[in-house]
Amino acid sequence: MAARSDKLAIVRSMSHGDNGHLPATHTTLTGTQMPLRRASDLDNVLSRRDWPCYGAALDFVRPRNDGVPNGVTLPHRLIEGPLTWPGQHAGFLGAVHDPWEINHDPNKPDFKVDTLTLPEGLGLERVGQRRALLEQLNADRGRLAALAEAGAFSEQQEIALSLLTSGKVAEAFRIEREPAEVRDRYGRHMFGQSLLLARRLVEAGVPIVQANMGIVQSWDTHVDNFGRLKNALLPPLDSGVSALLDDLAATGLLDETLVVLAGEFGRTPKINTLPGATIPGRDHWAYVYSTVFAGGGVRGGQTIGRSDKTAALPVTRSYRPEDLGATIYHALGIAPDTEIVDPLSRRLALNRGEVIEPLFSGAGV
Numbered sequence: 001m002a003a004r005s006d007k008l009a010i011v012r013s014m015s016h017g018d019n020g021h022l023p024a025t026h027t028t029l030t031g032t033q034m035p036l037r038r039a040s041d042l043d044n045v046l047s048r049r050d051w052p053c054y055g056a057a058l059d060f061v062r063p064r065n066d067g068v069p070n071g072v073t074l075p076h077r078l079i080e081g082p083l084t085w086p087g088q089h090a091g092f093l094g095a096v097h098d099p100w101e102i103n104h105d106p107n108k109p110d111f112k113v114d115t116l117t118l119p120e121g122l123g124l125e126r127v128g129q130r131r132a133l134l135e136q137l138n139a140d141r142g143r144l145a146a147l148a149e150a151g152a153f154s155e156q157q158e159i160a161l162s163l164l165t166s167g168k169v170a171e172a173f174r175i176e177r178e179p180a181e182v183r184d185r186y187g188r189h190m191f192g193q194s195l196l197l198a199r200r201l202v203e204a205g206v207p208i209v210q211a212n213m214g215i216v217q218s219w220d221t222h223v224d225n226f227g228r229l230k231n232a233l234l235p236p237l238d239s240g241v242s243a244l245l246d247d248l249a250a251t252g253l254l255d256e257t258l259v260v261l262a263g264e265f266g267r268t269p270k271i272n273t274l275p276g277a278t279i280p281g282r283d284h285w286a287y288v289y290s291t292v293f294a295g296g297g298v299r300g301g302q303t304i305g306r307s308d309k310t311a312a313l314p315v316t317r318s319y320r321p322e323d324l325g326a327t328i329y330h331a332l333g334i335a336p337d338t339e340i341v342d343p344l345s346r347r348l349a350l351n352r353g354e355v356i357e358p359l360f361s362g363a364g365v
Contacts, residue, residue, distance in 0.1 A: 001238050004245050006301040007254070009293045009359050013305025015318035016265070019284040021220075022086055024264035024321075025078060029053050029087035029210075031325015031336075031351045046084050048092055052340070054328055055099040055208040056090030057350055061334055068169055071099030071208040072201055075106055075194045078212055088210075092342050099210070106175050107193040113173045172204040173197070185243040191236035195244045202248075202257055207332065213237060219263060224279040225271070237261075245294060258296030258331040262324065265289055269312045288314050291324065296331045299362035322353030330355045 001008070018024040018033075026034035030051040052060065055071015064070060078085040090097035104111055175183075175197055186192035191213055198209040213219075221228050241261065248254035266289025267282035274281065288307045294300060305316045326336040329351055336351035 001242050001245075004242055007245055007249070007294045008300055009298050009302050009304060010290055011293065011304045011319055011356060011359070012288075012290045012307060013314035013316055013318045014266075014289050014291050014320070014324070015314050016286050016320050019265065019286050021080070021264065021284075024284075024286060025085040026050060026087035027321040028262060028264045028324065029085075030057075030091070031322055031328065031353060033322075034086060046086055046089060048094075050086050050089075050091035052091045052093045052097065053087055053089060053099065053210075054325070054332075055210070056093055056097040057329075057340065058208060058332060058334065059090070059097040059099075060093050060340055061338055061350075068205045069100040070206070071210070072102060072206050073099050073210045073212070074102040074104075074197060075190055076103050076212060077101065093340065099208070102173075102197075105190050105193075106197045107188060107190045111175065111193075168204040169201075169206075172200040172206075175200065182243075182247075185239070185246075187236050187239040187243075189236045189240075192240035192243065195240040199244055199247055202253060203251075213240075221267065221281050222274055222283055223277045223281040225267065225281040227279065248295060254295040256296065258298065258328065259294040260324070260328065261292040263289070263291075264321075269310045285312075288312065288318070293327075293359055298359045302358075302362060304356070304358045319356050320353060322351065323356050324353070325351045326353035327356045327359065 016024065016027065018027065023034045026032075030053050032051040035049055035051065053071070055069075055073075059070035062070070073088065077088055089095075089099065102113060104113070175193065178196060178200075183193065183196065186196040194211045194213070198211045201209050218228075218233060221233075241259075245254065245259065248257055248259070265284055265286035268285045271280045271282055273279075288311060305314060305319065307313060308315050329336050329338075334350070336349070336353060336355070338350045339347045340350050341347055
C-alpha cells in the first residue's frame, strides 16, 4: 500500500467518546449514534429500534427492482460469540431493506451462494411460471386479509425472485472464474478473496459492499498487539487492498468508487498487559484514530489532521463517525439531511454530520 500512497488520503484526527464496541460500531456503520435502549432490549444487539446502515438507507431512498441489491455484507457479520454488533441492518426501516449477507469464506474451494443456484431441473421458464402463480395467490390472499406482514412478505418474495433471475449478480459470485494470477495478487486468504469478490460486486452494479476484514474481533488487540498486526493482520490487508486499488484504477472504476478502511476506534497510546496475559497489548481508544480513504473523487497523497505527541488527542479539527457517514452519503449522491421515516411516522434527517471536505479539496493538514 505504501507504493500506492498517491491514491490514499488518511484522516488522522477521527474522534468520538464511545470506547465500547456496541455504540461505536453502530455509529460507524450508520453515521448516527445508537438510540437509547430499554433494559429488556440490551441483549438484542441487532435491534429494530436502531438506525439503518448505509446500504439499507440507500435502499430506502433509492429502491431498485433490477435484481441487483443496494447493499451486500461479506464474508460474515461482525460478531463476538453470541453477540452481533449493532448497525449492520436496516433497523427501524424494516427487514425488507436489510443488506444481503454472505456468510461464507470466498477463499474456500467450495465457495458458492446457494440462494443464487437454481435446483436441478428448474429453469428460468419454470421460475417465471411459478412467479405468475405466486402473484395470483398473493392477490387472492390480499382480498381475504390486508395484513401489513403479508405486504412485506410479498416484497421479500419479489426481491428473492429478482436476485435468482439476475444474471449479473450470479456471475459476480463465480469467483472461481477469475484467473489464478489475479486471485494470487489479492492473496489466497479470506481478506484478499473477500476484496476480490467486493470488486466483482461493484462491477455488477452493487453500490455498497461492506467487507468485514478478518476473523471475528481479530483487530481487537488487547493482547500481542504488535505481533498480531505484523504477522496476521496487516500482510493480508496489504495485499488485498493494493490489488483492489490497482484493479479499480485500471478499469476507471476508482474514480467513481469510494474505498474506506475504518474501524470503530483506535488503540490506547499506552501499552498495557491485561490480568492473566503474558504479552502486552493495547486497549480501546476512541479519542483519536485514523481512517483511510481512496477513490470516489478523493484527492490522494495527503494526510488530514494531527494528534498530539503521544497520539492521545487531536490537535487540529477532529472528525466524527457522523462526518464519515455524511461523506459516504455525499459519495452516493445523497444529501445527508435527506428525510427518512421511522415506525412512528416521524420524519427524521438521515444524517447530522458534515462532509469531510479536505478529502476532496486537497486542503489537508
